[in-house]
Amino acid sequence: MNVSGVVVDLDGTVYRGDEPIAGAVDAIARLRDRGLGVLFVTNNPTRSSEAYVERLAAFGVDATTEEVLPAGEVTAQFLADRHAEDDVFCIGSSGLREQLHDHGVVPVTDPDDADVAVTSHTYGFDYEALTEGLWALDAADRFYGTDPDLTYPDSDGRRYPGSGAITRAVAGVAQREPDRVLGKPSDVMVELACERLHCRPEETLVVGDGLDTDIAFGARAGMWTALVLSGRTSRADADGASPEPDHVVESLSDVLDLL
Numbered sequence: 001m002n003v004s005g006v007v008v009d010l011d012g013t014v015y016r017g018d019e020p021i022a023g024a025v026d027a028i029a030r031l032r033d034r035g036l037g038v039l040f041v042t043n044n045p046t047r048s049s050e051a052y053v054e055r056l057a058a059f060g061v062d063a064t065t066e067e068v069l070p071a072g073e074v075t076a077q078f079l080a081d082r083h084a085e086d087d088v089f090c091i092g093s094s095g096l097r098e099q100l101h102d103h104g105v106v107p108v109t110d111p112d113d114a115d116v117a118v119t120s121h122t123y124g125f126d127y128e129a130l131t132e133g134l135w136a137l138d139a140a141d142r143f144y145g146t147d148p149d150l151t152y153p154d155s156d157g158r159r160y161p162g163s164g165a166i167t168r169a170v171a172g173v174a175q176r177e178p179d180r181v182l183g184k185p186s187d188v189m190v191e192l193a194c195e196r197l198h199c200r201p202e203e204t205l206v207v208g209d210g211l212d213t214d215i216a217f218g219a220r221a222g223m224w225t226a227l228v229l230s231g232r233t234s235r236a237d238a239d240g241a242s243p244e245p246d247h248v249v250e251s252l253s254d255v256l257d258l259l
């Protein structure tokens, strides 16, 4: 395995909730010492790259905004690139809206005006939001989700409904599937990750705890993949998984031995 860049998932790989995973901070420093590019990716669409830089700094990991790629940033960049002239209606968090604003995307408030509908995690999802989502899909040409995650683990260790749950609720009532779901494992995320790392896929290793996100992302891109067991996937889950990870290791610090 000849690798010059590493895509590193955050939750379940670098930290769990508010606790860094043993050895992870040191492992990141050692990857960099070996001259490898590191890009942190996450399907959490509610926090900006800047917020992740601060969060990583709190764990003792230095990173620039260029080295962090959250699903909200991917969504904002995608909309700015492909739908600059279109009216976007968004069901999502204030954190996502800020990221859209930063890319010059100002969502409309009337769902009937939507050319594009975007659905994402928000604590404010209720009957009114579902109705607006239905009406936005009656009007919109395009329908996107920020990321596919049905649930996410919070710091209390319990699972909570994520963007995928809200996207499916809106898709369900409108009986219309999203045209794209961004974040991992989408091809949009793959493209942006390769751009940021300046690496070809075959020289890139993806490390993460999610089979359907991280490993699927790497497999789709033709990257090497390493599943860590420090997060939401057990060795039993990994056995016979499709796509199968190239490597299964206990945690990020074991990745050094693979290189």
Ligand SMILES: [Mg+2]
Residues within 6 Å of the ligand: 009, 010, 011, 012, 013, 208, 209, 210, 231
């Ligand atoms: Mg993860």
